[in-house]
Amino acid sequence: MILEVNTPAFLFSTISLLMSAYAGRFSKISKIIRKLSVDIHNSNLVERHYLKEQISLFSKRIIYIRRLQLSGISSLFCSSLSMFFLLFERINFANIFFVLAIIFFLLCLLICLIEIYYSIRALELNLEL
Structure with missing residues (x-):
């Protein structure tokens, strides 16, 4: 596999x-979680249950967004390290870090799918009310 300095740079724009x-x-x-937390205190029992479910789903989404950001x-x-090693003609290290960059990027996309699932679930819960 021939890896050039600009090859790992392709990930920069997408990840950014x-x-x-x-x-x-x-x-x-x-902001929504903060607002819902305040609304819980001014709601009846049925609304309180709904608001707690919404907060739970939003909290899960926050967790997945943090994981997404970490993998991004x-x-x-890793992409930057790959370019660094390419500049010093350390091709083996450059390849290793480029593969790691792609793996983390794929993980980022997978987490994105999971977060979208929880986003849809929150909308469905909203429509049930």
Whole structure:
């Protein structure tokens, strides 16, 4: 496999876009959780149960978004190390870190799918009410 310095750089733009989108989601979901936590105190028993379920789903989404960000950062880090080793013509190390970058990126996409599942579940719960 021939690896050039610009090959690992392809992951930069994709990971940057993912990180930006999920940082925004993280912020919005955090605000929603805070609002729902306040709303619980002013609600009846049925509404309280619904709000607790929503908070639970949003909390799971926050956990998956943090994991997504961690795997994205790991992918970016390994991609950077791969380019670093390519500059010093350490091809074996460059290949190892490029493979790790791709694995972390795939993990990032898998976590993204799981987070989307919980997002859909939260919407379904909202429609049930």
